[in-house]
Amino acid sequence: LLGITQSGETADTLMALKKAKTCGLASLAITNVVGSTVTELVDGTIYTRCGPEIGVAATKTFTSQLVALILLAIRLGRARSHLSPDQARKMLIELTKLPGLVQRVLEKREAIREVAEIYSGAGCYFFIGRDYLYPISLEGALKMKEIAYIPSEGYAGGELKHGPLALITEKTPVVALATCGKKIQSNIKEVRARGADVIALATEGDPDIGKVANVVIELPETLPVFSAVLATVVVQLLSYYTANKLGLPIDKPRNLAKCVTVE
Missing domain, CATH: 3.40.50.10490 (Glucose-6-phosphate isomerase like protein; domain 1)
Incomplete structure (x- = not known):
């Protein structure tokens, strides 16, 4: 189960991850806050590391979560052989161009x-x-x-x-x-x-x-x-x-x- 929470403290997300744990499911979180509650509940954490989110509407953290999800998808694509090495390399090269774009x-x-x-x-x-x-x-x-x-x-x-x-x-x-x-x-x-x-x-x-x-x-x-x-x-x-x-x-x-x- 993949939980996405900018703060790492969102109640509904934490509840779902706790339920997953009791059911014996593997879990992963994407969050921006190191040491937040969600990190204690999951088997692995991907940090977006984009700095404090000041705006209530959460703009930069949403965008950073997108990039984290793309990276995760590329990794899973390689692990499951849905992406060839060349395809994955092409995507990663294009990813490095993203800041300029x-x-x-x-x-x-x-x-x-x-x-x-x-x-x-x-x-x-x-x-x-x-x-x-x-x-x-x-x-x-x-x-x-x-x-x-x-x-x-x-x-x-x-x-x-x-x-x-x-x-x-x-x-x-x-x-x-x-x-x-x-x-x-x-x-x-x-x-x-x-x-x-x-x-x-x-x-x-x-x-x-x-x-x-x-x-x-x-x-x-x-x-x-x-x-x-x-x-x-x-x-x-x-x-x-x-x-x-x-x-x-x-x-x-x-x-x-x-x-x-x-x-």
């Missing part, structure tokens, strides 16, 4: 700010993604709710017809994470046909996304799994600049706690 994304922050300010008055937000980017659509929606107080939802692209499309109205902002494959383009067309404004995150040089989206934010080209990290930075910045435009207390969002230590 993130810096290139940060250099686009002014463009992201402009988009955020344009849609800061929106009544709701939708985030859609496929494959590696579906979880990032959930992260984008969570951050928009947490610090900008805008009702937001994240959906898998293939689930749009099972309810979410009914909520799309004229000028609804939809953030489409579009760096993994072409199928997301059909989803973009679906929401555009219903009047939505689409903010697309696409790979630099993509010849097609600009034809179907209202706004395109380009990300550096990388392996699909690492595009999730780059997309994370964009959706977090989008929420940050939206909250900033609205004059909200970004580091101290109302009613939230950084560490949930009660059930």
Whole structure:
């Protein structure tokens, strides 16, 4: 059982790991805090070591957890022979380029700010993604709710017809994470046909996304799994600049706690 807890003190995560221990299951934790409670419950710990998380919304620790999970996946892939040595080496080489790629994304922050300010008055937000980017659509929606107080939802692209499309109205902002494959383009067309404004995150040089989206934010080209990290930075910045435009207390969002230590 793998438990992920930034603080190492999250009550529900600790409870699940305690139950795993009583059932004789092997357990592993990903945490940022050396010596936290979770480290005493598990058989092994992966530390993200990204420094104290000051913001309640937990941005850098989420991104660091993604990288830790990717490293774990590569290790397991080799152990189970699902990845060849060459494939694993290619992924690790690409991983070393990630800081530079993130810096290139940060250099686009002014463009992201402009988009955020344009849609800061929106009544709701939708985030859609496929494959590696579906979880990032959930992260984008969570951050928009947490610090900008805008009702937001994240959906898998293939689930749009099972309810979410009914909520799309004229000028609804939809953030489409579009760096993994072409199928997301059909989803973009679906929401555009219903009047939505689409903010697309696409790979630099993509010849097609600009034809179907209202706004395109380009990300550096990388392996699909690492595009999730780059997309994370964009959706977090989008929420940050939206909250900033609205004059909200970004580091101290109302009613939230950084560490949930009660059930």
